[in-house]
Each structure stands twice: as C-alpha cells, then as structure tokens.
Amino acid sequence: MALSGPVHTATLTDNCLVRNDWVCGEYLRTRRDDITDALVQHIYITVISVVIGFVVALVLAVVARRVRWLRGAILGTSTALYTIPSLAMFSLLLPFTGITTSTVVVGLVLYSLTILVRGILTGLDAVPDDVREAAVGMGYDGLRLLRKVELPLAVPAIFAALRVATVSTVALTTIGMIVNHGGLGNLINRGLSSNFHAEVLTASVLCVVLALVADALLLGLQRWLTPWRRTVTA
C-alpha cells in the first residue's frame, strides 16, 4: 500500500470512503443529513408503532379479562400473527395500505400485540385478589379500579413486555425498507446494493444503539413510575 505516494494522491484522494473501509469518519461527516433523516424516520416509525400497539393491547387485554371465552382467541390470534415472517407480513398488507409508512406501522403494531397483550395480562392477573377486594370495598370500580389500583401494580410486568416489544420493533423496522420506509434499514439496503461497507455498518450499529437507548429510557421511566419499588429492586 505504501507506494511512492504523491503521484497517486494527485489523481485520487485516498480516504476511507475510497478504500471502502467498514469504519469511516468521512462517511459520518459527508452523509450526516442522510443519516439523520433515516434515524428520525426510524424513531418515528418505532414510537408510533409501539404507542398504537400498547393502546390496542391494553384494550384487548381488558376485553380478554372481562369476556373469558375471548381470551384464548385473542392470545391465539396474536401468536399466529407473530409467526408470520416480516417480509411476508409487509407484503400481505400491500393491497390495503400500499407503499406507505402505514404498511410498516400496521405490521409492527400487529407484531407488538403478541408480546404486549401477554405482558399486560400477566401483570393484571398477578394483582392479588385481596388488594382488588379491598379497593372494591373502598368504592373503586370499573375504570377507576383499573387506573388507580390494577395498572399501577401491573407496571413491572407491563414494562418488561414494553421493553421487549420496543427492542424488537426497533430491529424489525429495518425490514420496512422493502416498501422504502425502513428508517436505517433503507441505508443498509442502499449500502448493500452499492457495496458500501461504511454505510451498512454505521446504520446497523445505530440500530443496535437505538434499541439499547430505548430500553434504558423505558427502564428509567419504569423506576420513575414505581417509586415504591426502588428500594426493593437491586
């Protein structure tokens, strides 16, 4: 590599982009806008999907608890949905939502339901009966019982599920690239087709970092929501 340099440097700049290095600061500098756009899209899709998924899962879980015979159907259906590979899921949604962000979001919501419904049910089921009866005796009922007593006690189980669902969603968002809405997945795909090492590695690492940051944020939020557990947890 160490040839008599000057002639070469005169004709072709020798930097990590030209050498197609996996790690390349020059890439970060020159494509900063690209990377930011992809990252923003990735975060947007993830947040929207998890929020919608959580609301839907909460409703389904409450329904499953009220209507006993629906419980098996809800759990079974969400599990079956989870089995469908992402590439097929996004493709099957195409006739309904087309090549839009909605295709990706709907797919991700459906995936998150399995984990979230299970987690919320586990949490609500674990609320001790005497606590619930005491609350009913004090005049709590319906939504107020759920909001003031049952949900707070279920927070640890719900957050465990929320963290798993969020981390999975961050990773799965990349497959959205099949309909051009995959956030960082779009960068990986572009880097893949142009054999651009730095682009693929940078986007992949950012994906993992994003998942870890989201996980840490949710853990922090859980601590903040459950002050009574802070002394208990190690």
Added chain:
Amino acid sequence: MNGLLDGLAWLFDGDNWSGPTGVGTRLVEHVWISGVSVLLACLVALPIGLWLGHLGRGGTLAINISNIGRAVPTFAILAMLYMTPLGLSNWTTIIALVLFGIPPILTNAYVGMREVDRDAVEAARGMGMSGTQLLRGVELPLAVPLIMGGIRLATVQIVATATLAAVISGPGLGRIITSGFGRQDTPQIIGGAIIVGLLALSVEGMMAWLQRAVDPMRRARRRRSRPDRDRGMPLVQDEVVSGA
C-alpha cells in the same frame, strides 16, 4: 381484498410451481436450509445451555444473549455477512440463521435446567447419583418442556429469517416476494407472502405438537391415565407459545 385473491390465483397457477425459480424449488430450498440451520444451532447451543444450567453458572450470559439477539436486526447481519468473502454462498444464509437460532435455545435450556425442582435434585444426590447421572436422569427429563420451547422458538425464528435471505439473493421462498417487487408484479408478491405465511404457521403447529409429544412427564402421566396438566408453558417472558 382483490389483491389477496390475485395472490391466491397466482399461487394456484401450476406454471408458477415448476422450474428452477418456481415455488416448488424455493420451498425445498427453504425447508432444507432452515432444517440444517436448526440442527447446527442445536448442536452449538444445547450443550452450552445444558451445561451452564447444570453447573448453575453463567446465568447472566445465558439470559442476556437472548436480549442482545433481539436488538440486532437480522437484515443487518445478513447484509454484513454478504459483504464478507462468503458473499453469495449458501453459507452466508446458514451462518446468519444459526446466529439467530442460538439465543432462544441457549436461554431456554439454561432456564429449563435451573427451574428443575431443587428437591428432586437434592433427592437424586442423596441417592448417590453422580453429576452426569443427575443431568441425564433427573434434570434433563424435567427440563424437556422448556428446552423444546426454545427449539420451537428458534425454529420459527429461523424459518422467518430464511425468508429474509432473499434480500441478499439467498435461497428460499422470500425470493418469490423480492422478485415480485423487482418486477412490480403484485399478485406474485402476495402469492409468495401467502405461501411463506402458511409455511411458518405449519412449522409453528408442528413444533407445538412435537413439544408436547416429547415431554417425558406428560407421557408418564398419560400412561397412568391421570388428567393432563399443561406443563408446556415456558416461563421465560419472551416466550411466544399458543395457549393450546
């Protein structure tokens, strides 16, 4: 709705099933490459998980490997492996599939061994069983439901990831979908997606059956014709198992 019907029509057209890029060939590729990967993942993950569980060590690693596995996008690993000298070979796909099959198997094997009733373990030790006898005769049979739960999860994951191999022009049914996108042939995209979904659901169903069939405790109970209790529900929280 019409989109789905067009997809079904595509799938029922015999012409689309024959030839080197037909559904038949792709289906065989898919099943073959998934099968090999599940076996390899078991070969790597089971000894490690069982041994760590038996010793009661390395719990942090055994549990966290699943959390890390979840955070890494399969697409990223496939793309990066494709850019190594492995390139277009089938091994690129197999390595990626094995990598994503290992975490659930390892974690569940470890948890399965740790969840074995400590009283049973103590009793076996009291009867003078050696470490290996204990592992083979007591811990392993009791841990089977969770171990199989891990293999089931890994198999479903591997069949799903094998679909994604198509984005690096790898083998398998995903190619029908990606080539459909390439030609903007929506019926083919939907047809491919339907067959992929059907395969995944059948595999999940088969593995659920297998998980119950190989549980020695369940078999022993059935022989004594006591009412069955469902022992198949794994305790790891990322388990995805139907309630059946």
